[in-house]
Amino acid sequence: MLRFTVRRLLYSLPVLLVGSFLLFWAVRTVFDPLLKLRAIRDPEVIARETERLGLNDGIFTQYGRWLTGFLSGDWGVSSRTEGSVRPMIESALTVTLQLLVWGVVFATIAAVLIGVWSAVRQYSFSDYALTGLSYLGLALPAFWFGLVLIQFLAVWPQQAFGWDKPAFFFIGLSSPGQDPSFIDTARHMVLPVLTLTVGLVAVWSRFTRASMLDALSSDYVRTARAKGVPRSRVVWNHALRNAWGPLVTVVALDSALLIGGLLVTEQVFSIPGMGRLFLDSLLAGDVFVLLPWMVITGAAVIILNLLADIAYGLLDPRVRVA
Amino acid sequence: MRPLPSQARSPRSLRVWMAGLAAAAVVLAGCSSGTSSNPSTSSSPATSASASTAALQQGGTVVIGAEQEPDCMDWIASCAGSIWGSYMAQVTTIPVVYNVRKQGNDWLPQISSIMASEPVVSAGPPQTVTYKLNPAAVWSDGQPITSADLKYTALQIRDGKDILDKTGYSDIKDIATPDAQTAVVTFDKAYAAWKLLFSGSSGVLPSHLLEGKDRAALMKDGYTWSGGPWVIEAWKKGESITLTPNAGYWGDKPKLDKVVFQFTADTAAAFQAYKSGQLDALYPTPQLDAIDQIKAGIPGSKIQVEPASGNLEALWMNNAQPLLKSVAVRQALSYAIDRNAIVGRIYGPLDVKSPAQSFYPPLLSAFGGQDFSVYGLDLAKVVLLMTADGWAKGADGLWAKDGKPATLTITTMTGNKRRELMEQVLQQQLKAAGFGLTIKNASAGDIFGKILPDGTFDIGIWTLVTTFPDPGLSFAFDSGNIPSDANQFSGLNYSRTDVPGLNQVLATVDTATDPNIRLAATQAGDKLIAQSATSLPIAAIPNVLLTLDKIGGPTSINPSEGPFWNLEQWGLVA
Numbered sequence: 001m002l003r004f005t006v007r008r009l010l011y012s013l014p015v016l017l018v019g020s021f022l023l024f025w026a027v028r029t030v031f032d033p034l035l036k037l038r039a040i041r042d043p044e045v046i047a048r049e050t051e052r053l054g055l056n057d058g059i060f061t062q063y064g065r066w067l068t069g070f071l072s073g074d075w076g077v078s079s080r081t082e083g084s085v086r087p088m089i090e091s092a093l094t095v096t097l098q099l100l101v102w103g104v105v106f107a108t109i110a111a112v113l114i115g116v117w118s119a120v121r122q123y124s125f126s127d128y129a130l131t132g133l134s135y136l137g138l139a140l141p142a143f144w145f146g147l148v149l150i151q152f153l154a155v156w157p158q159q160a161f162g163w164d165k166p167a168f169f170f171i172g173l174s175s176p177g178q179d180p181s182f183i184d185t186a187r188h189m190v191l192p193v194l195t196l197t198v199g200l201v202a203v204w205s206r207f208t209r210a211s212m213l214d215a216l217s218s219d220y221v222r223t224a225r226a227k228g229v230p231r232s233r234v235v236w237n238h239a240l241r242n243a244w245g246p247l248v249t250v251v252a253l254d255s256a257l258l259i260g261g262l263l264v265t266e267q268v269f270s271i272p273g274m275g276r277l278f279l280d281s282l283l284a285g286d287v288f289v290l291l292p293w294m295v296i297t298g299a300a301v302i303i304l305n306l307l308a309d310i311a312y313g314l315l316d317p318r319v320r321v322a
Numbered sequence: 323m324r325p326l327p328s329q330a331r332s333p334r335s336l337r338v339w340m341a342g343l344a345a346a347a348v349v350l351a352g353c354s355s356g357t358s359s360n361p362s363t364s365s366s367p368a369t370s371a372s373a374s375t376a377a378l379q380q381g382g383t384v385v386i387g388a389e390q391e392p393d394c395m396d397w398i399a400s401c402a403g404s405i406w407g408s409y410m411a412q413v414t415t416i417p418v419v420y421n422v423r424k425q426g427n428d429w430l431p432q433i434s435s436i437m438a439s440e441p442v443v444s445a446g447p448p449q450t451v452t453y454k455l456n457p458a459a460v461w462s463d464g465q466p467i468t469s470a471d472l473k474y475t476a477l478q479i480r481d482g483k484d485i486l487d488k489t490g491y492s493d494i495k496d497i498a499t500p501d502a503q504t505a506v507v508t509f510d511k512a513y514a515a516w517k518l519l520f521s522g523s524s525g526v527l528p529s530h531l532l533e534g535k536d537r538a539a540l541m542k543d544g545y546t547w548s549g550g551p552w553v554i555e556a557w558k559k560g561e562s563i564t565l566t567p568n569a570g571y572w573g574d575k576p577k578l579d580k581v582v583f584q585f586t587a588d589t590a591a592a593f594q595a596y597k598s599g600q601l602d603a604l605y606p607t608p609q610l611d612a613i614d615q616i617k618a619g620i621p622g623s624k625i626q627v628e629p630a631s632g633n634l635e636a637l638w639m640n641n642a643q644p645l646l647k648s649v650a651v652r653q654a655l656s657y658a659i660d661r662n663a664i665v666g667r668i669y670g671p672l673d674v675k676s677p678a679q680s681f682y683p684p685l686l687s688a689f690g691g692q693d694f695s696v697y698g699l700d701l702a703k704v705v706l707l708m709t710a711d712g713w714a715k716g717a718d719g720l721w722a723k724d725g726k727p728a729t730l731t732i733t734t735m736t737g738n739k740r741r742e743l744m745e746q747v748l749q750q751q752l753k754a755a756g757f758g759l760t761i762k763n764a765s766a767g768d769i770f771g772k773i774l775p776d777g778t779f780d781i782g783i784w785t786l787v788t789t790f791p792d793p794g795l796s797f798a799f800d801s802g803n804i805p806s807d808a809n810q811f812s813g814l815n816y817s818r819t820d821v822p823g824l825n826q827v828l829a830t831v832d833t834a835t836d837p838n839i840r841l842a843a844t845q846a847g848d849k850l851i852a853q854s855a856t857s858l859p860i861a862a863i864p865n866v867l868l869t870l871d872k873i874g875g876p877t878s879i880n881p882s883e884g885p886f887w888n889l890e891q892w893g894l895v896a
Contacts, residue, residue, distance in 0.1 A: 082396070143588075
């Protein structure tokens with residue numbers, strides 16, 4: 001297993017390097033690092049910053065300089081806020097990970113339960129119903145679904161019961177002007193987590209169902225049943241264990257994409273995560289944030305893919321051998 | 323002044339926005355010209371009298387939804403471009419020489435409480451301004467606000483790097499401080515808008531805390547000192563800004579214990595949060611969705627709509643474009659557009675129905691005329707003007723000349739629903755008059771970074787934003803400010819206006835210290851701009867303030883300083 005992990009790690013390094021260069025090249029090509037400074041119309045400032053940032057150097061020289069700084073922890077200074085980029089990204093990443101971890105945990109549990117139920121009761125009414133709901137979940141745009149949740153779970157109950165405050169808050173991750181508490185945080189987390197969960201459950205439950213159907217129709221399951229193994233044990237111990245593999249890969253890849261992909265949810269619920277940071281930086285043309293942001297989200301895809309491979313290897317020894 | 327892509331502060335009194343406008347306004351309540359309310363809602367209409375007579379309790383917290391978060395709080399630096407930053411934290415903590423207050427029907431500069439008397443101007447040459455400070459005015463640490471603070475601020479701006487706006491300060495030759503309460507500023511050349519100094523976007527900074535130190539580093543993430551009624555208790559990036567009373571403030575102390583500005587990224591969610599009591603006040607940009615929400619009604623709420631703002635939305639014509647070089651064509655276009663219908667369609671629900679008739683917004687109503695009132699929908703005049711200019715209608719119903727049809731493009735910022743609707747209405751109106759109009763929108767960055775400086779547009783929609791009642795318009799209409807190699811494409815006359823005689827008139831506005839001469843010049847300039855129809859003002863964008871009924875005090879919108887200019891007088895109804 002160690003050799004397998006080391007080998008996958010070594011494969012990932014050149015991918016990260018090439019990926020970061022391509023991102024660097026793309027960002028440098030598309031965005032003007034001095035966009036904001038140009039707005040103050042001072043040619044001296046432009047000349048000084050061009051020189052300071054080495055913008056007249058070749059792309060490889062610029063990339064080398066940036067990579068050295070990035071690896072040593074110096075991620076530069078935001079042209080939008082004039083603050084250090086690293087704490088900005090760390091703060092946003094922490095917020096997004098809070099949402100993501102809860103969302104992935106709930107979505108995985110729900111998706112597995114729904115997928116297994118549908119597979120075990122294939123072509124039953126409940127299977128059709130859950131399939132229909134999955135498609136509905138896939139079709140719901142997050143910005144709309146978030147607002148619907150706000151209306152149905154926060155505003156209407158508050159009005160119906162005459163509460164002073166809604167049961168679930170929907171602005172930020174904590175009540176302003178108050179010391180943070182678990183209950184307060186939970187009341188802020190429910191709606192955004194639900195918003196991001198619904199789409200994930202819809203997709204992952206379909207994967208689980210398909211994988212389970214494959215597993216349930218395999219020879220070892222038939223053998224286990226013929227030997228008199230109880231149905232529940234066959235489903236949960238034999239079939240599900242083999243069905244986990246594809247699901248783990250999908251969960252890992254989707255989670256990686258969501259690190260930078262929760263823009264809509266973060267926007268609706270005013271959560272200062274990676275999506276909001278990306279949008280704010282994009283609108284301001286803040287190349288100094290956009291570049292490390294993209295590298296971090298890109299690295300997350302590669303790292304989580306690696307973790308998925310490792311998990312797959314743990315679940316299926318044949319992968320390790322290959 | 324410069325064009326900015328969103329709710330952002332410009333370097334000078336007039337700001338140009340494309341994205342959307344700022345909302346600023348004066349409360350109906352306290353303003354005789356204001357129109358309070360939303361007649362179609364069940365909300366209680368606001369009147370300053372009713373608000374201010376309610377008994378207020380001492381203490382309590384108010385949470386206000388803020389559409390934008392400032393990028394930094396080093397207010398004189400280039401990173402401080404957010405108008406919301408100014409509303410929330412600058413107006414409430416940074417002392418200024420001049421406030422903007424309503425006097426009669428006009429909003430005018432008025433010396434603030436840090437001043438002992440009105441500054442004395444000597445026309446010179448050289449022009450000098452003598453400031454006398456109030457000895458009672460102190461910073462939050464008890465140190466007096468002195469002439470050294472004025473000198474420090476002026477030199478930081480004049481000589482500093484990455485400064486948001488050096489206008490006026492760059493003309494300062496010298497600043498003398500004969501005593502702690504007296505500062506004498508001497509200018510290199512005549513500067514009529516001297517009241518902008520130490521006011522508007524700059525204010526006065528504490529030299530005893532900042533002199534010899536890295537000002538940017540000490541201020542950009544917030545600061546603990548204050549010269550206003552509030553201090554910044556916390557700035558949680560991405561979440562909120564919290565203000566608490568400045569215990570050392572020499573004027574009236576705030577009634578509230580705490581004010582929290584919570585950043586709300588989504589308008590629909592912000593309105594829901596307001597309705598649910600998570601937010602106690604909102605100051606929304608009057609985009610279509612916000613107007614719809616207000617129209618639908620918000621019970622338990624006071625809605626104040628103030629049409630007299632500093633934000634003027636206009637149709638800017640590129641006078642260098644081959645078709646629009648002709649004065650006759652520009653005039654014909656102006657007669658082809660039914661501005662009453664546009665304003666009624668977009669702002670009608672807010673009871674704003676009259677188009678703007680000057681390039682001076684209501685905040686500068688003391689200077690502007692009604693010269694654009696000659697342009698109303700008149701298709702007969704369109705025919706006369708176009709025919710006299712050699713145009714004839716083709717089989718497709720469009721005017722054509724030398725085989726070329728009268729087709730134009732219109733550009734504004736992608737995603738601005740209000741302006742996109744305006745474009746569609748214009749498309750229909752111009753088609754009926756024989757003009758083709760193609761919508762070609764772009765991002766704010768592209769528009770302000772490339773399209774406008776390069777002049778690669780026909781007609782554009784963006785907003786002039788005025789935040790201080792000073793009438794300079796040369797930045798937008800003086801031919802010397804047409805972006806070119808000569809000014810390194812830094813000029814802001816994007817419409818490429820070049821009207822004979824206009825430069826001289828605008829120069830008089832910029833340099834004359836005699837108010838009567840200035841006034842005559844502004845009116846003459848307005849007339850010249852209207853006669854040549856270089857562009858067409860559409861409407862002053864109204865400002866809207868929503869407060870829950872539990873909030874009392876003279877809540878109102880100051881078109882220059884925003885809705886929180888008198889936050890210390892707000893309180894919770896007892």
